[in-house]
Amino acid sequence: MKENDQIRYGKIVLAPLKILTLYLFILGSLTIDFAELSSEVLGLNGVLVLLTVCLGHSVGLHRGIIHKSYQTSRWFRNLLAYAFVFTGLGGPLNWLKFHYYRDYWQNQSECLPYFGYKHSLLKDYWWNLHLSFRPTNVDRYNIPKDDLEDTWLRFLNGTWLAHILGMALLFYLLYGWNAMLFLVAFRAAVTILAHWFIGYASHTHGYVRYEVSGASESGYNDVLLGVCSFGEGFHNNHHAYPKSAKFSKSWFELDLGWCAIVILKYIGLIWEVQTHRDAEARAKALKVYPITTTDILQ
Numbered sequence: 001m002k003e004n005d006q007i008r009y010g011k012i013v014l015a016p017l018k019i020l021t022l023y024l025f026i027l028g029s030l031t032i033d034f035a036e037l038s039s040e041v042l043g044l045n046g047v048l049v050l051l052t053v054c055l056g057h058s059v060g061l062h063r064g065i066i067h068k069s070y071q072t073s074r075w076f077r078n079l080l081a082y083a084f085v086f087t088g089l090g091g092p093l094n095w096l097k098f099h100y101y102r103d104y105w106q107n108q109s110e111c112l113p114y115f116g117y118k119h120s121l122l123k124d125y126w127w128n129l130h131l132s133f134r135p136t137n138v139d140r141y142n143i144p145k146d147d148l149e150d151t152w153l154r155f156l157n158g159t160w161l162a163h164i165l166g167m168a169l170l171f172y173l174l175y176g177w178n179a180m181l182f183l184v185a186f187r188a189a190v191t192i193l194a195h196w197f198i199g200y201a202s203h204t205h206g207y208v209r210y211e212v213s214g215a216s217e218s219g220y221n222d223v224l225l226g227v228c229s230f231g232e233g234f235h236n237n238h239h240a241y242p243k244s245a246k247f248s249k250s251w252f253e254l255d256l257g258w259c260a261i262v263i264l265k266y267i268g269l270i271w272e273v274q275t276h277r278d279a280e281a282r283a284k285a286l287k288v289y290p291i292t293t294t295d296i297l298q
Contacts, residue, residue: 009112009137010112010135012127012132012133012134015130015131022129022192025088025185026189028184029186029189032182032186033178036178037179041175041183044183048187049191053230054257054260055080055083055260056081056082057084057087057195058229058231062099062232063245064077064080065080065153066100069243069244069273069274070261078152081156085163088191089192089195091160093154093156097138097143100143101115101133106216108214108216114127114133115133128199164184168185171184194229201233202221202232203219203220209249210236210239220236221234221236221237226247231257234247234253234255241276245261245274246258
């Protein structure tokens with residue numbers, strides 16, 4: 001599908017808030033004196049990454065709210081969505097909708113260029129971090145109405161930047177200007193850029209275990225990126241089993257997001273956790289196999 005052909009499905013437009021926040025975070029990061037950061041601030045930054053990127057993004061929004069790969073209480077679901085806000089990636093409802101748009105097109109035989117990965121890294125940097133997709137027909141993507149009308153997600157979607165500014169004020173009062181920039185601007189800039197790069201790399205490089213039947217994009221797995229991204233880099237596994245809460249498949253694939261899920265299940269905060277084994281059992285029972293396995297690493 002050519003770029004001109006995607007006009008009838010939606011518009012690709014500039015995203016001013018996405019651009020503004022990204023470069024404010026980057027510019028703020030350039031003024032940090034890293035030599036002055038205390039061990040307490042460095043440790044706190046590590047905790048924030050775990051809470052926001054691992055629990056908020058990978059476990060909470062991606063595996064929980066979007067793919068519904070486990071069950072949890074309403075208050076804990078809302079808490080995980082709130083943790084996502086502090087990644088700096090944007091509003092959770094916008095990310096949910098974008099995920100449905102992207103999955104829809106990547107599972108078609110012909111993918112819109114904006115959601116495909118047949119272009120350069122530089123072009124992808126421009127498209128994904130400066131532009132947004134506005135569909136002409138949202139109903140095409142079968143986004144659950146309960147999610148679109150969720151009052152908490154809608155509230156966070158409209159106020160996410162205010163919460164980050166509130167966090168910045170708190171850290172400024174507690175630790176000063178330099179530490180605040182490190183804990184807020186630097187962490188958010190690295191999260192945004194890493195999220196973008198891992199998204200690109202996991203669709204262009206790595207090893208393939210599955211070919212998703214009829215899909216234009218099946219993703220790739222990468223051991224190093226999988227560890228660094230709390231499991232998100234095992235993207236071929238995820239494409240094959242999107243409802244699985246476990247993104248890893250082999251012993252050498254360390255999915256730290258799955259480790260967090262195991263702990264949360266053990267302490268009773270989540271339950272009815274789905275994995276690829278559940279999908280395989282259903283497919284075997286129905287004698288339906290939606291994926292083609294290359295089995296190169298079995």
